[in-house]
Amino acid sequence: MRATFAVLAKDLRLELRTFETLPAMVLFSLSTFVIFHFALGRSAVGGQLAAGILTVTLLFAALLGAGRLFVAEREQGGFDAFLLAPVDRTSLLAAKAAAMFLFLALLEVVAVPAFGVLLLGPALGPRLPGLIAVLALADLALAVIGTLVSAIAIHTRARDMISPIIGLPLLLPALIATARAAAPVLSVHGSGAPPGKWLLILALYDVVFALIAYAVFDFLLED
């Protein structure tokens, strides 16, 4: 636990110092909303279409952010520094996933209202609680898979390519669940509550992949 906090604090401090990741994710999301407006020729979307756009935008922003997760470790000796310490190796997984989750949450603080203003037809306000529930579970999935895939990709030659091509298929079930759960929330006549079935699938996905990531992560670090 102590090690997880140490790594997380270090990463947050680094982000505050360099601002390398979060602003880029935010800008990317905003640009993507604009692109969707022109690509779809729509000024207001609702229901499944809105859920799809929001989900896809978050996904790509997450992959962008995940790609940066281990770069400092790789290029500045951070892996060695961590591996030399008498700590549980999976605390690195926990710390990085936590950092990723925080970045996504902060991203959404800007991107979701922006989405509400730029593209969403129905009013965002009353729909927010339901949406937050969906996004919280989705962010967990993106954080776990993003960390796992990024850790695999960091030691490869083509790390910027490997990350998305492995991450996208892996995330598909979570994306399906996210988009399906958010659709009723974002529709004009919807009840505002996300359907329980999809939240359950998303939660199960989170748990299963968190366990799998926990089980295999050690093997990615050892040499």
Added chain:
Amino acid sequence: MVDQDQQPAIELRGLTRRFGERAALNNVTVQVPTGTTLAVLGRNGAGKSTLLRILATLLRPHGGEVSVLGERLPQRAHVVRSRVGLLGHEPLLYRDLSGRENLHYHAQLHCVAPERVERLIEAVGMGKRADDPVRALSRGMVQRLAVCRAVLHEPAVLLLDEPRANLDPAAVELIEPLIGSGNGHTRVLTSHDPGPAIEDADLVLGLRDGKAAFVRPPGEVGAQQLRELYG
């Protein structure tokens, strides 16, 4: 019960480590008594860094036996980790954080009291620049901070890869008390330059293409042995 003083601090028996089809280290055997210094010499690619990284628990041995302070690797790596200090080519410091922040990060990972960080920073003469980001420091200063990092957790065994690189004589004097032979540390020292390394050593291991060409006391390392290694 084996008397702790009698047991060598480092014992390698037939140590082998492969890289794909080649052997980076091939059947290396040497014993390093506690409190002594082993100098490891050889050309680039002879296996010196690989040997250090195995002792630092960063690499697993593929064959043979490795014991550090009586603990077998890789099974007891988690125990050995807190007792060895590695000073390699990379300082292992984040360039955008200050020296102080970096050292406190390592201190947290190793469960070391913050006061020790401050004492070490003073000891290497970095008091004034410890809050500057590492990327703004000269190589000599970075090396001094790296020395602090390596000895932060008071390891019994020091693994030093070209420790005096980038340092002017004044700086060398500052780090000598931390990593020199006077403190009862067991040390493994690698160097491209045989002369100073041999002077510093109690035992010399010559590596060629991953194999141990010789294991001799420094007095018995002459021109012929060096030709074997570098010629």
Added chain:
Amino acid sequence: MTSYGRGLRGLSVATIATITVALALVFFYAPLDANQGFIQKIFYIHVPLAIVALCGFVVGGLLAIAHLRTGDRKWDLRSYVAIHMALIFGVGGLITGSIWAKASWGHWWVWSDPTLVSFLIVMLLFATYQPLRFSIEDPERQARYASVFAIVAGAFVPLNFIAVRMAQGVVHPRVLTLTGGRLPGSMGLTFAVSLLGIALLYATLWNYEIAAKRARMQLRRLRRAALGDDAAGALGRSAAPS
């Protein structure tokens, strides 16, 4: 003395025999489907290819677990061959599935079929296996990372099918389910024999490839031992474990 391809001859004969019987059944025994006509018979190759491919992926994951647990590289070789064979069979499954879709429903691809869609997603994932291996130079790390991938991807297969099936909602009126629930007797027998034939084909090819790779590695080892480290030459570009 190492022997390569032990039992391979017997396996090959069994495979050829079974496939021959299967083909005979398909063309002369199995009844013609009332709705789809002759083209329906492609189902006897499409579904077995898909099933064997999916099993191959899962087996690849299990072999990868063995590799990580024992550290023995032979498990990595087996895992690699299992996945790479399964990919080939899977491409065959996708192509035959597409042909069947066109013949039955008039489209080369249908989104309403959850099994086909899940299968596509799984193939997209496993298609990254070889690029991943290619892009890691250190052989030890390559084997280890490939095994981690195989385990994660293998666990993904069932999860993916469940999620996509739930997403599609509508039960598409297909003649068959994967459990072969509503197949009439004669079709069922033909299907079973075809499945067996394809499975045996997979096993035979798997064994052939393993034998070939092991022999090549041994040859390299012997050359290096006899003639020095450089005599074996550089390995060509290959994702295969060495």
